Amino acid sequence: MSDAGLATIVAVAMLVSLIVYALLGGADYGAGVWYLLASGRRKEAQRELIDRAIGPVWEANHVWLILVVVLLFSAFPAAYAAVTSTMHLPLSLMLIGIVLRGSAFTFRHYDASAPRRRRWGRAFAAPSVATPVLLGIVIGALAAGEAAPRPGEVVDLLAPRWLGTFPLTVGLFALAIFAYLAAVYLILETDDPELRDDFRRRALASAVVVGALAWLVYLLARTQAPLVFSQLDASPWGRPVRIATGACAILALLALATRRYHVARRAAMLQTALILWGCGLALYPYLVPPELTIYNAAASRRTLILLLSALAAGAFVLIPSLVYLFRIFKAHTFTTTD
Numbered sequence: 001m002s003d004a005g006l007a008t009i010v011a012v013a014m015l016v017s018l019i020v021y022a023l024l025g026g027a028d029y030g031a032g033v034w035y036l037l038a039s040g041r042r043k044e045a046q047r048e049l050i051d052r053a054i055g056p057v058w059e060a061n062h063v064w065l066i067l068v069v070v071l072l073f074s075a076f077p078a079a080y081a082a083v084t085s086t087m088h089l090p091l092s093l094m095l096i097g098i099v100l101r102g103s104a105f106t107f108r109h110y111d112a113s114a115p116r117r118r119r120w121g122r123a124f125a126a127p128s129v130a131t132p133v134l135l136g137i138v139i140g141a142l143a144a145g146e147a148a149p150r151p152g153e154v155v156d157l158l159a160p161r162w163l164g165t166f167p168l169t170v171g172l173f174a175l176a177i178f179a180y181l182a183a184v185y186l187i188l189e190t191d192d193p194e195l196r197d198d199f200r201r202r203a204l205a206s207a208v209v210v211g212a213l214a215w216l217v218y219l220l221a222r223t224q225a226p227l228v229f230s231q232l233d234a235s236p237w238g239r240p241v242r243i244a245t246g247a248c249a250i251l252a253l254l255a256l257a258t259r260r261y262h263v264a265r266r267a268a269m270l271q272t273a274l275i276l277w278g279c280g281l282a283l284y285p286y287l288v289p290p291e292l293t294i295y296n297a298a299a300s301r302r303t304l305i306l307l308l309s310a311l312a313a314g315a316f317v318l319i320p321s322l323v324y325l326f327r328i329f330k331a332h333t334f335t336t337t338d
Helices: 003-036 043-054 063-075 077-086 088-108 114-143 165-187 193-224 226-234 238-257 261-283 301-335
Strands: 286-288
Touching: 003 043, 003 063, 003 114, 003 165, 003 261, 003 301, 043 165, 043 193, 063 077, 063 301, 077 088, 077 114, 077 286, 088 114, 114 165, 114 261, 165 193, 165 261, 193 226, 193 238, 193 261, 226 238, 226 261, 238 261
Parallel strands: none
Antiparallel strands: none
């Protein structure tokens, strides 16, 4: 196989890992959003449901983000260097948010004091909102070409290029997607009809927000991310991907309206996967536009071969382990009836 083929396989593995992270870990962040926004007479019941839902699996879900970082660092070192220099501040804040969120979630369950438990709860919820926004900002800055170092540039953290309208809108879009996924998933985490209705309403509301922000991102891309917009608008695959994404969104809304929750979950997952897949196709072959591609930023052929060999061997351990984990702790979400 050619060097270009090897680099493409690694890039696809990175994109697939990012999609899986969004579908699993992203929903954990969304659960934190609903923890913060819990309200009404079932406020504590909503929070208890969130605790039970994410408690057994949230740490394991981060393995997909780690995999993306390791693949980028090992297979595309030039792109890794560019992103971690220009995006140093949002990436560092993301890391702090991940650590703070996980620590607060753990400490909350071991603290017997009610006031301190509430403070730990807020410390868990706040990074659950901020971290997805930061992740979306990084992706938006990449799409807008703002992550590429300029010749002779000294990166100014006090005047960051990633604080543009487009990256911030993509950040809010990421937050809305994660909240939407979480609400859809949480419906199937309980048999209580009142709690199901609570999260059904949240899922419907967040689906509308996702749709509005998707259109806003698309319109802003015309002027602020022209490379991505041209690919989405003019390429032969752009229209089919947009139509399929819209169809999944409509199907999810109809399924939620008719209380077909298993159908809604599958449609929401496919909708999210198509959004990220379309983003990856729109950037192809670039990793850091407008200069670094998966070809000119790739490591040596030997490195790519060793990396793919390690990835294949690791998959034989990782995937069965995660499947087993979810079969133990999440089997009920696949057996409950609508």
